[in-house]
Amino acid sequence: MAATIAGVFNPELQNLIKESKVLLVGAGGIGCEVLKNLVLTGFSELEVIDLDTIEVSNLNRQFLFNKESVGKAKSHVAKTSVLKFNPNVNIMSHFGDIMDTKYGVAFFNKFKLVINALDNKKARSHVNRMCLSCQIPLIESGTMGYNGQVEFIKKGVSMCYECNPRSEPRTYPMCTIRNTPKEPIHCIIWAKFLFNQLFGETDEDVSMDEDGKIGSEKLSARNWAIQNNYDPKKLFKKVFFDDIKVLLNLEHLYAEKNIKPVLLDESLLDQEHTKYSDVLDSEMLTLEQNISMFWDCVTPIKEKWERSANKCLVWDKDDDMMMNFVVSCSNLRSAIFNIPFKTHFDIKSMAGNIIPAIATANAMIAGQIVIHALRILRGKFEKCQNVFLRSMPNHKGGVLVKDKCIQPPNPKCNVCSSKGEIVFVTDMHNFTVRQLEELVLKKKLNMVAPDVTMLDRVIISSDETDGVDMYDMTLSEAGMTNGCSFDAEDDHQNFRVKIIAYDKEKSGEEDLDFEILNNINDLRTANEQNNKTKPDENDEDDDDDDEDDCVIEQAASPAGSTVCDNNGGAVNYVMVDEEEIGHDEVTEEIGNEEEDTEKISNEEVDAEEISNEEKLAIKRKADEAIEDINDAKKSRVD
Amino acid sequence: MASELMKNGDGEMSKDERKVYDRQIRLWGFDGQNKLRATKVLLIGMQGLGAEIAKNLILSGVNSITLKDHTEVSILDRCSQFLIPRDSEERNRAKASLSSAQKLNPNVKVIVDTTPIEENVDSFVTSFDLVIATECSPSTYKRLSENCRKSNVKIFIADVYGLFGYFYQDVNSAYSLYGEIFPNNAEIDTLTSTKKLPQLYYLTSALLKFQSDSNRKPNPDTSEEDIEELKSIIHLQINYSSSDQENKDDVFEEYYGELFCELSPTTSIIGAMVSQTALNTVMNKPVDKYNVFFYDHIEHEGKFHLL
Numbered sequence: 001m002a003a004t005i006a007g008v009f010n011p012e013l014q015n016l017i018k019e020s021k022v023l024l025v026g027a028g029g030i031g032c033e034v035l036k037n038l039v040l041t042g043f044s045e046l047e048v049i050d051l052d053t054i055e056v057s058n059l060n061r062q063f064l065f066n067k068e069s070v071g072k073a074k075s076h077v078a079k080t081s082v083l084k085f086n087p088n089v090n091i092m093s094h095f096g097d098i099m100d101t102k103y104g105v106a107f108f109n110k111f112k113l114v115i116n117a118l119d120n121k122k123a124r125s126h127v128n129r130m131c132l133s134c135q136i137p138l139i140e141s142g143t144m145g146y147n148g149q150v151e152f153i154k155k156g157v158s159m160c161y162e163c164n165p166r167s168e169p170r171t172y173p174m175c176t177i178r179n180t181p182k183e184p185i186h187c188i189i190w191a192k193f194l195f196n197q198l199f200g201e202t203d204e205d206v207s208m209d210e211d212g213k214i215g216s217e218k219l220s221a222r223n224w225a226i227q228n229n230y231d232p233k234k235l236f237k238k239v240f241f242d243d244i245k246v247l248l249n250l251e252h253l254y255a256e257k258n259i260k261p262v263l264l265d266e267s268l269l270d271q272e273h274t275k276y277s278d279v280l281d282s283e284m285l286t287l288e289q290n291i292s293m294f295w296d297c298v299t300p301i302k303e304k305w306e307r308s309a310n311k312c313l314v315w316d317k318d319d320d321m322m323m324n325f326v327v328s329c330s331n332l333r334s335a336i337f338n339i340p341f342k343t344h345f346d347i348k349s350m351a352g353n354i355i356p357a358i359a360t361a362n363a364m365i366a367g368q369i370v371i372h373a374l375r376i377l378r379g380k381f382e383k384c385q386n387v388f389l390r391s392m393p394n395h396k397g398g399v400l401v402k403d404k405c406i407q408p409p410n411p412k413c414n415v416c417s418s419k420g421e422i423v424f425v426t427d428m429h430n431f432t433v434r435q436l437e438e439l440v441l442k443k444k445l446n447m448v449a450p451d452v453t454m455l456d457r458v459i460i461s462s463d464e465t466d467g468v469d470m471y472d473m474t475l476s477e478a479g480m481t482n483g484c485s486f487d488a489e490d491d492h493q494n495f496r497v498k499i500i501a502y503d504k505e506k507s508g509e510e511d512l513d514f515e516i517l518n519n520i521n522d523l524r525t526a527n528e529q530n531n532k533t534k535p536d537e538n539d540e541d542d543d544d545d546d547e548d549d550c551v552i553e554q555a556a557s558p559a560g561s562t563v564c565d566n567n568g569g570a571v572n573y574v575m576v577d578e579e580e581i582g583h584d585e586v587t588e589e590i591g592n593e594e595e596d597t598e599k600i601s602n603e604e605v606d607a608e609e610i611s612n613e614e615k616l617a618i619k620r621k622a623d624e625a626i627e628d629i630n631d632a633k634k635s636r637v638d
Numbered sequence: 639m640a641s642e643l644m645k646n647g648d649g650e651m652s653k654d655e656r657k658v659y660d661r662q663i664r665l666w667g668f669d670g671q672n673k674l675r676a677t678k679v680l681l682i683g684m685q686g687l688g689a690e691i692a693k694n695l696i697l698s699g700v701n702s703i704t705l706k707d708h709t710e711v712s713i714l715d716r717c718s719q720f721l722i723p724r725d726s727e728e729r730n731r732a733k734a735s736l737s738s739a740q741k742l743n744p745n746v747k748v749i750v751d752t753t754p755i756e757e758n759v760d761s762f763v764t765s766f767d768l769v770i771a772t773e774c775s776p777s778t779y780k781r782l783s784e785n786c787r788k789s790n791v792k793i794f795i796a797d798v799y800g801l802f803g804y805f806y807q808d809v810n811s812a813y814s815l816y817g818e819i820f821p822n823n824a825e826i827d828t829l830t831s832t833k834k835l836p837q838l839y840y841l842t843s844a845l846l847k848f849q850s851d852s853n854r855k856p857n858p859d860t861s862e863e864d865i866e867e868l869k870s871i872i873h874l875q876i877n878y879s880s881s882d883q884e885n886k887d888d889v890f891e892e893y894y895g896e897l898f899c900e901l902s903p904t905t906s907i908i909g910a911m912v913s914q915t916a917l918n919t920v921m922n923k924p925v926d927k928y929n930v931f932f933y934d935h936i937e938h939e940g941k942f943h944l945l
Contacts, residue, residue, distance in 0.1 A: 002717040007858030008800070008898050033906060040686075040718050040902035057660045059743075063693055066741050084723045084738075086716070145665050146914070281656070282668055349664055356665035359697045360914035363690065364940075367906030371801065371938055374903075385938075393942045397928055399911065400940030 001086055003042025014042075016377040021045040021110055025098050025127055026117035027074040028052065029357050030141050032064045033366030034117055039082045039089050041370055047111075049094035049103070050075040055318075061359035099126045099448055101492050108134045113376055115369055116140045125415075125446040126493060128153060128161035132416050133494030137376050139369050145356045146391030148365040152372055152384035155416060156409065163410035165518055179247060180259045184334060184342045188351050191329035192315055194239065195322065197221045198230075199305045199313040232298040236291065237269055240332050261336045281344040285327070287335050294328035297321045317352030326351050364389050368400065382406060412518070414445075414497045421485075421498040426475065426514035427506040433459060433478050434471040435513065444516055445497070447490040454479065454486035462491065475501070651675065655745055659699055670921040671699065677920045679703045680766040682755050682782075683773030684731040686718020686900035687798045690909025691770055692739050692748075693721070698917055702747035704766070705739065707732040707773075708754040714858075717899040718798075755782070764789040768916055771795045775853070776822050776846045783808060783816035792919055796912045797845075799855060800897040801935035803908035804842050807915060809924045819930065819945045820846050836943055838932040841890060844871040845897070858898040865894045892936050907933050911940060 002008045003017035022043055024034055027050040035048060052074050054065045064081035065074070075093035082091070096103075099122070108114070108130050116138060118124050124140065131138040131153065138153040140161055153160050176182065177190050198221060219227070221239075228234045244261050247253065254260040268291060276289035285293065300321045305313050315322050323344070330351075331341045348354065368387050375383040385403040393399050414420030424440065437460050441450040449462035459478050461468040470478050480486070482503040489496035506513075651671065656663065663671050677700045681692055684707040695703055710729045711722055721735035728734035732750045740748045755762075755771070756778060763769050763785050771782055771793070779795050786793035787808060795816055796805035806816050820843055848868055849855055856864035872890060911933070915925055928942035 002899060002901050005714065005717065005858055005899065007861045008717065008901070010895055036720050037902045037906050040716070040720060056657045059658045060660070060662050060697055060699075063697060063742055067744075082720075084725075085720045087724055345664075354661070354664055357661040358665060358914075359694050360910035360917075363694065363906045363910035367903040367910070368938060370903035370906075371935055383936075383938075387938055393925060393928065397942035397944075398939065399931075399942065400907070400933070400938070402938055 001040060001042040001044070001088070003044075004088075013374065013378060017042045017374070018044055020112035020377055021047070022373070023108070023111040023114045024048040024117060025114065025123070026050055026119070027062075027064075027078040027093075028058070028117065028119060029061045029359075029362040030143060030366050030369075031074075031117035032062045032078055033359075033363045034115055034369050035064070035078055035082055035091075037366050037370040038373075039086050039091075041374075044089045046089065047092045047094065048075050048078060049096060049098050050078075051095070051097045061357055061362055063359065098123055101449065103130075104492060105130070105134055105494070108136060111136055113373055114138045115373070117366075117369075118142075122446050124161055126448065129415060129490075129493035129495045131155075132160055137381075139372050139376070141365050141369055143357065143361045143365050143389070145358070146361055146389070148361050148389040150365055150368045150372060150387045152376070152381070152386065152406070154381060157381050157406065158384075159407040159409055160413060160416040162415040163407075163413040179250075179253050180257065181333065181337050181339060182259060184330065184339055184347075185350055187330040187333040187337070187339060188326060188342075188347055190333055191326040192351060194221075194329055195313075195315050195325055198225050198235075199301060200315065201310075201312045230298055230302040232295040233269070235298060236294060239329075240264060240336065241266070241269070244336055259337065262338065264332075264336060281348070284341050284343055285331065287332075290328045290331045290335075290341075293324050294332065297324040297328065301325060317348055317354070323348060323351075361389060364400065414518075415495060421500060423502065423517040424499050424514060425502045425504050425517065428475040428480055428482070428501070428503040430506060431475050431514060432471065433473050433475065436460070436475065437471070440514060440516070441488055445488070447488070447495065448492050450488055450490050452486055452488050454484065459486065476503075655699070658743070658745075662698065666921055673921050674698055674700050674917060677701050677767045678765070679916075680706060680763065680769045682706045682769070682771040684719070684721075684735050685715055685773050686720075686902065686905040687772045687796060687803070687909050688731075689719045689721040689735060690905045691772070691796070691913050692735065693742060694910055694913035695917070696739055696742045696746045696748065698913070699743060699745055700920075702749060703739075704749045704751050705732040705735060706751040706753070706755060708752050709773075714899050718902040718905040760785045761789065763791050763793075766791060768920065769793045770912065770916060772797055776820065776850050779806075779820075780815070780817035780822075787811055787815060792916070794912050794916050796908055798900040798904050798908050799845050800899060801901050801904045802838070802841065802893060802897060803904045803933045803935075804838065805908060805912045805915075805931050807912075807919075807925075807929055807931075809919045810926050812926070813929045813944065822846055822850050835945070836932065836941075837889060838934055839930075839943075839945065840872055840875055841893060842932070843875060844868050847871050847875075856897050861898060865897075868894065868897070896935065904933060904935060907940065 003014045006014075008014070009017065020043065022038060022045070024031060024038070024046065025048075027035065027048050031048070031050065035046070038046060050073070054062070054070050054072055054074055054077060056067075056070055058065060059067065059070075062074070064078045069077045073093075073095040075095050079091045079093040083089070094103075114127060114131050114136055116124055116127050118127070119142075128138065128140070130136075132155045135155050138161075140151040140153055142149055151161075152158055172186060172189060176186055177193065181187050181190060224238065225235060228238075241263065244263055247261055248263070264287075268288070271288055271291060273295070274286070274288040274292045276285055276293055279285055279289065301313070304321070305311060313322070315326070317323055327342075327344050327347045330347060333339075334341055342350070368389075372384050372387075375381075382405070385406055387400055387402045390399050390401060394401065409416050411417050412420060414422055422445075436452070437450060441447045441452070441460075450460060451458070451462050452460040457479065458466065458468050459470055480501055483500065485498055485500045487496060488499055651659075651668070659671055679695055679700050679702065681688060681695070681703055684692070684705050688705070688707070692703060692705060707730065709731055711719075711726070711731055711734055715722060715731070719731070719735070721738040722731070723734075723738065726734045730750075730752050732752055736748060736750050740746075755774060760781075763782065769782065769786055769791055771779060772795075774782070774795075783793060783795065783806075785791075790811070792807075792809045794805055794807045797803065806819065808815070822843075845856070845868070848864070848871060852867075856868065869890075908931075911931060915931070918924060925942060928944045930943045930945045931940065932943070933940045
């Protein structure tokens with residue numbers, strides 16, 4: 001421990017290291033490395049918190065764990081491992097969620113410094129708010145493949161984690177998914193929907209035939225499957241033959257388009273079982289093998305579904321049968337729409353939004369975090385500019401590059417400035433108070449226990465004893481009107497924001513339920529664009545006059561991970577080698593991913609040549625790609 | 639520990655290996671992983687920086703790594719050597735690191751070698767695909783660089799001094815040998831005439847000169863004298879290089895206080911940078927336009943240079 005050896009640091013710093021209590025949030029890839037570096041440097045009052053347990057796929061980088069520790073709590077095992085090389089350190093390990101209200105202001109106030117080594121936006125935002133509220137310096141970090149960044153956050157001194165608007169998860173037009181898939185990712189999303197429809201919490205009919213032509217008599221896919229006892233062959237015929245025939249009857253869908261489904265050969269309905277178990281996940285399955293894989297996975301999933309608590313399964317990329325379901329369904333759908341197959345390995349990346357991760361990038365970021373920590377202890381905040389790790393040297397040879405100076409706080413930030421306000425647009429006659437709490441305040445604005453008041457009237461209370469229960473009311477019933485404003489706050493996070501609400505009638509089933517904008521000008525701009533823009537050349541339903549809004553979020557996944565992300569890819573064009581080659585001609589919505597991302601990234605890298613705003617925005621997007629995935633993962637666990 | 643039969647390089651990648659390496663295969667592909675599985679590494683020096691490099695390479699799944707160190711565990715290792723358990727009774731650094739190193743990844747052959755590199759014949763390096771040397775004397779580095787060039791073995795030479803660190807690489811025999819860049823004279827005569835040198839070159843060169851003269855790195859016990867000594871070396875070097883008047887020796891004031899021992903934040907950074915650059919080289923993605931990397935802990939920047 002460097003700080004116990006005289007002469008290594010100057011005496012002032014030596015004492016600061018020994019005495020400062022530090023909180024490390026996250027004991028994963030970056031967390032393991034940071035914990036090691038802190039302990040070796042001589043920090044001796046540490047607390048570490050993580051809610052995860054160890055998985056096999058962590059072992060290529062989370063070096064404080066090994067095969068024997070799989071399944072155990074990361075925070076506890078990490079502590080045990082570092083004590084082997086330094087038993088003289090006080091580490092308190094918490095197996096829990098940092099967003100739990102038991103880790104409140106009193107908890108945070110114990111620390112001189114907080115280090116975030118997290119994998120999701122929600123928790124990052126939360127810790128950001130807690131540290132702003134307690135005026136504790138925070139080091140925020142993230143990696144993705146070869147890239148990474150370290151950011152210093154201190155109230156009033158630097159930008160906070162939420163000073164910049166965040167990018168949205170990649171969305172795909174619903175109609176593309178349902179009717180006119182053009183790329184493997186569309187089929188993969190469809191396959192995940194199908195899974196949800198059959199076994200998940202929603203039985204909303206999203207994947208089969210379109211727009212209720214069969215009317216109310218139409219049987220939901222789930223009910224159809226139940227009636228047929230999830231017979232794999234019948235299900236196969238229904239989904240990949242009968243439903244396609246229905247689609248083909250809706251000729252308007254395919255008029256003047258290059259896309260048209262083609263029925264598979266009927267002989268496949270009772271083909272022999274084709275062996276696929278010896279095909280590596282990196283090799284392509286044949287059509288026949290995909291069919292056999294589908295037949296084989298339906299029954300085991302159905303059995304699991306029957307055993308599950310509420311007869312509800314959550315799709316999990318690490319469940320072999322569930323993964324096989326998505327692989328076979330997406331490839332079969334691809335066969336029908338003349339889209340190239342993907343390997344199991346690639347489909348897993350896209351469906352599971354897997355972010356590649358390596359030990360070295362984490363170690364570099366973790367080293368820089370502790371260098372920053374030493375500067376922060378001495379109050380040298382001006383020396384803590386944001387640092388970016390590049391995958392390749394820029395033209396000046398730089399790999400670890402920094403901002404020229406500390407980024408000042410955004411005076412309009414909703415979180416760290418008192419002047420922040422948000423514009424919220426929804427259909428007030430349909431949107432309920434419960435949706436406001438769950439979708440807007442908790443999910444979108446990352447609050448934990450929100451309170452809402454409008455003109456001193458309480459609409460949502462985090463304190464049950466208040467007896468406020470307006471959850472089933474629409475916003476309109478709760479007294480909101482077009483242009484009204486209300487306050488939303490989270491006492492726990494010490495975060496409050498003024499929200500101005502606008503009423504906008506929902507005109508089609510595929511309209512967004514709500515929009516959040518940073519100011520009213522964004523709303524005007526958006527409206528003007530709506531009026532100007534011609535419908536996107538693709539994906540429209542005849543009866544739908546709001547094409548632009550015809551989007552859905554890809555459930556658990558922002559972008560088919562890095563590859564399909566044309567603008568957020570600057571810091572993360574890492575997975576290109578085996579991906580998506582040859583699809584450029586049909587990617588107009590998504591762009592020419594690889595080329596675009598390469599280009600952006602080449603520019604992005606030079607800190608001197610592009611504005612910091614741009615750089616941060618680019619980085620944030622990459623960053624968020626990471627998180628949304630993990631958000632999805634977390635919510636699954638919940 | 640897994641049986642020898644299961645180690646890397648013996649046949650196809652197993653399903654278990656695929657699971658462990660999943661997140662990195664998604665970055666560098668199966669081809670990349672297979673190249674790593676065939677790579678034999680010699681790692682010289684098992685202090686803090688050596689421990690970091692060993693960790694990174696073993697986690698990545700190279701075929702084998704030979705941990706070579708003839709020296710004894712010191713209390714200064716506690717600044718960054720995390721592979722040696724505190725209760726270890728083993729005195730040799732490489733031997734003391736073996737058990738923790740092997741546990742990081744049972745698929746990799748981890749071998750200990752306690753013979754001093756100076757006692758090996760020049761052709762010793764030819765049995766490896768990659769040589770990474772740390773904590774040797776400048777003259778040993780010079781010799782290793784020449785031997786590796788002769789045998790066409792890729793070499794990386796890395797050291798950390800407190801919070802400062804650097805590495806040299808020769809991956810394509812295209813540029814200067816180590817001894818040509820760091821000739822270890824008080825006067826920097828071979829380079830100054832043609833090139834503008836980065837500031838940290840002078841610091842590195844002075845540290846190496848100090849090491850040659852004193853037969854040790856600067857030490858926290860004697861920090862004041864050592865800093866004075868370094869200052870005078872730098873002063874000489876900078877005054878000699880008349881072509882480079884921009885570099886004044888007082889720019890190093892901030893650096894002197896943090897040049898002792900191998901400190902963990904920087905062993906983490908340099909260890910990872912040298913490891914990743916080496917792994918990329920093995921996977922045919924070398925950083926081939928540069929040969930020296932400096933990590934500047936005051937400016938917190940990491941840059942490659944061609945010297």
